[in-house]
Structure formats: C-alpha cells, structure tokens
Amino acid sequence: MAKGKDFTLRIITPERVFYEGTVDMVEFNTTEGEIGVLPGHIPMTVIIMPGVLTIHEPEGEKWAALHSGFAEILPEGVTVLAEVVEWPNEINRTRAEAAMQRARERLDKKESGTDIARAETALRRAMARIEALK
Amino acid sequence: MASMRDIKRRRGSIQSTQQITKAMKLVSTVKLQRARSNAEKTKSYFDCMYETVGSILARVGHIENPYLTARTSKQKAVVVITSNRGLAGGYNSNIIKLITRHESWEKEEVSVYAIGGKGRDALARNGYTIAEDLSDIVEEPVYADAMHLSARLLEEYRRGKLGEIYLAYTFFRNTVTQEPRLVRLLPVEPAAESPDRGMAPMNFEMSDEDALELIIPKYVASMIYGALMESVASENGARMQAMDNATSNAEEMIGDLTLMYNRARQSSITQELTEIIAGAEAIS
Numbered sequence: 001m002a003k004g005k006d007f008t009l010r011i012i013t014p015e016r017v018f019y020e021g022t023v024d025m026v027e028f029n030t031t032e033g034e035i036g037v038l039p040g041h042i043p044m045t046v047i048i049m050p051g052v053l054t055i056h057e058p059e060g061e062k063w064a065a066l067h068s069g070f071a072e073i074l075p076e077g078v079t080v081l082a083e084v085v086e087w088p089n090e091i092n093r094t095r096a097e098a099a100m101q102r103a104r105e106r107l108d109k110k111e112s113g114t115d116i117a118r119a120e121t122a123l124r125r126a127m128a129r130i131e132a133l134k
Numbered sequence: 135m136a137s138m139r140d141i142k143r144r145r146g147s148i149q150s151t152q153q154i155t156k157a158m159k160l161v162s163t164v165k166l167q168r169a170r171s172n173a174e175k176t177k178s179y180f181d182c183m184y185e186t187v188g189s190i191l192a193r194v195g196h197i198e199n200p201y202l203t204a205r206t207s208k209q210k211a212v213v214v215i216t217s218n219r220g221l222a223g224g225y226n227s228n229i230i231k232l233i234t235r236h237e238s239w240e241k242e243e244v245s246v247y248a249i250g251g252k253g254r255d256a257l258a259r260n261g262y263t264i265a266e267d268l269s270d271i272v273e274e275p276v277y278a279d280a281m282h283l284s285a286r287l288l289e290e291y292r293r294g295k296l297g298e299i300y301l302a303y304t305f306f307r308n309t310v311t312q313e314p315r316l317v318r319l320l321p322v323e324p325a326a327e328s329p330d331r332g333m334a335p336m337n338f339e340m341s342d343e344d345a346l347e348l349i350i351p352k353y354v355a356s357m358i359y360g361a362l363m364e365s366v367a368s369e370n371g372a373r374m375q376a377m378d379n380a381t382s383n384a385e386e387m388i389g390d391l392t393l394m395y396n397r398a399r400q401s402s403i404t405q406e407l408t409e410i411i412a413g414a415e416a417i418s
Contacts, residue, residue: 014359081179
C-alpha cells in the first residue's frame with residue numbers, strides 16, 4: 001500500500017525544532033496506548049501521553065522522553081507537536097528518580113488533599129525519563 | 135537672534151540626547167537579533183499548530199463543542215501584549231488603539247489580561263477592567279507562562295464567565311514593519327482558507343469531542359506563546375526604528391544649530407571690527 005518505506009518525521013517544540021528527518025518507523029505512547037507508526041498510515045490525530053519515543057532511522061534507533069503534546073499522522077509523514085520532549089543526555093537521572101519517589105509516596109498515602117491526577121502524571125513523566133535513559 | 139552662549143548650550147544638550155538615543159538604538163538592535171531568532175524558532179511550532187488545528191477542524195466538520203460554537207455570555211477577555219518600557223514609537227499605542235477604537239466593544243464587556251505595563255496603564259486609564267496583570271512575563275517569556283494563562287482563561291470560559299477570548303499582539307513582519315493584530319482565540323474561527331491538501335477525513339482514536347478537549351488548550355497556549363515571541367521581537371524592532379529616527383533628527387538639529395552658531399559668531403566679529411574701525415576713525 002505504501003509507496004516508499006520511509007516517511008518524514010518532524011518533532012517541534014515551542015522552543016526549537018527537536019527532530020526533522022526521514023525515518024522507517026516511529027513509536028510513542030498515546031492516550032490509547034503505545035503505538036508504532038509505519039509509512040502510509042491513515043490520517044489520524046493522537047494525543048500524547050508521557051512515554052518513550054523511539055525513532056527508527058535507517059542507520060539505527062534513537063530514543064527520547066516525550067511527555068505531552070499531540071501528533072498528526074498523515075500517509076506521507078508524522079508531525080509531533082510536543083510541549084515537552086528531551087533527549088537522554090538532557091535528562092537528569094537523580095532528579096527523575098527523586099520525582100518518581102515523591103509521586104509514588106503521594107499516591108500511596110492517598111491523603112484527601114492530594115491531586116491524584118497530577119501525581120499520576122508526574123509519576124508517568126519520571127518513569128518515561130528513566131525508561132529513555134536505558 | 136539667540137546669543138552665542140544660548141545656541142552653544144542648546145547644541146550641547148541635543149548632543150547628549152543624541153548619545154543616549156544612539157546607545158538605546160544599539161541596545162535594541164542586539165536585543166532584536168536575539169528576540170528575532172527566538173521568534174523564528176517558535177514560529178514553526180506556532181504555524182504548525184495553527185495549520186494542524188485548522189486542518190483538524192476542517193476535517194471533522196461542524197460538531198457541537200463549546201470551543202467551536204458561540205457562547206451566550208457577552209463578556210470578552212482580551213490578552214493584551216505590550217511592553218513595560220516606552221520610547222518604542224507607536225508600538226504600544228497601536229495595540230491600545232486596537233481595543234479602544236473597536237467599533238462594537240463596550241468597555242463593560244471587556245476584561246483585560248494585561249501582559250506589559252504600558253498597555254495595562256493606558257487601558258486602566260481609559261476605564262477598562264484589568265482582570266489580571268502579568269507584566270513580568272514579557273521580559274523573558276517562557277512556554278510555561280503561556281500555559282498557565284491559557285489554563286486560567288479556559289477555566290473561566292468553561293464556566294461560562296467568558297464568551298470570547300481575543301489576543302492583541304504585534305505581528306513581526308520584518309525589522310521595519312510590525313503590524314498590530316487582534317485575533318479571536320475562542321471560539322475557534324473556522325479557517326476561511328482551509329488548507330486543501332488531500333482532505334481525507336481525519337480520524338481520532340477517541341471521540342472528536344475528547345480529542346478537541348485535549349487539543350484546544352494546547353492550541354490556545356501555543357497561540358499566546360507565539361504572540362508573545364512576535365511581540366517581543368516587534369517591540370525591539372519598533373524601538374530600534376524610533377531611536378534611529380531620533381538619532382538622525384538630532385543630527386539634523388545639531389547641523390542647523392552649528393550653522394546658526396557660526397553665523398552668530400561671524401556677525402559678532404564683524405560688529406566688533408566695525409566698532410573698532412569707527413572708534414579709530416573718530417580719534418584720527
């Protein structure tokens with residue numbers, strides 16, 4: 001169905017163009033679960049959840065931690081409008097681990113004042129960061 | 135005719151003003167370069183967001199969603215981006231005029247979310263309600279600021295307190311042209327020039343409503359952020375131009391005054407000579 005076996009991937013953040021290139025496949029986490037996108041995908045818009053972004057380039061793979069934003073998938077390419085995305089070398093491991101700890105504690109205690117949704121997002125973010133470092 | 139001393143003093147004061155305007159011009163040139171490269175980096179996100187949201191809306195067609203349909207409340211929120219400092223030519227007053235000279239807006243219906251002290255002061259003086267003052271963020275805008283503001287605006291919007299949300303900012307066309315603009319953020323205006331690429335129906339993994347519910351806040355935040363970056367670049371561009379004009383005006387005035395000074399000097403010499411000669415003639 002697909003003409004070529006690669007497509008263009010653009011990842012844009014408000015501060016910079018994070019990534020632009022020709023890739024074979026891209027994987028990331030969405031509200032509906034982790035997905036992998038191959039060339040020739042039907043047009044679709046997905047909302048991003050914190051997770052690892054894996055870019056399959058012809059020469060190899062690249063990882064990054066992708067936290068929020070949305071992606072527009074078209075047969076000829078994917079545009080990710082990311083609010084927060086980081087390469088592994090931009091992640092501070094100790095900070096991510098500390099954040100994970102904190103979020104876990106908050107979720108375990110389940111005090112009345114805790115913002116569960118916020119703690120969960122924080123936990124997911126920290127986990128995505130740590131995962132991207134592996 | 136003014137005396138030589140007066141002219142000299144005047145020329146001196148203009149010269150020192152010129153030095154100030156020259157220095158300010160240099161400063162804003164440097165700031166402009168930085169602001170412009172920042173704005174350019176943001177622009178791709180801003181444009182892409184606008185295009186994507188436009189194409190999504192065009193593809194999903196008309197659906198009942200509070201973000202797309204007009205509300206009953208007449209209250210309008212306007213995010214007004216100006217500068218904290220003056221001496222930037224018409225930069226601030228152009229933005230203020232957009233609001234004060236708007237034909238169909240009543241003062242009571244408008245609540246101003248001021249980003250920039252000049253706009254806040256001028257609009258408060260004109261009797262507008264300042265709902266919030268966020269003048270600090272214009273100095274060094276970061277995306278988080280735009281996100282917080284958009285979250286607050288959307289909260290009010292959802293509760294029905296606001297009927298429409300507008301954004302007043304200055305579009306940076308190039309170093310010499312900046313355009314004040316007023317755009318409506320919500321309800322989203324259906325794109326008049328819908329991008330005609332493919333037009334295959336857009337699919338969502340979730341329902342259209344849920345997807346828009348998640349995308350629109352990001353859209354509003356990025357529009358505000360993009361506008362902030364454009365405005366900062368425009369402010370420095372406008373100031374640079376204003377200071378450039380001031381410097382060349384000072385140059386011109388100094389030229390005129392030098393000419394006047396030299397004439398005055400020459401005439402006083404001539405006068406003295408005539409007096410001496412007349413005196414000598416009277417004695418001999």
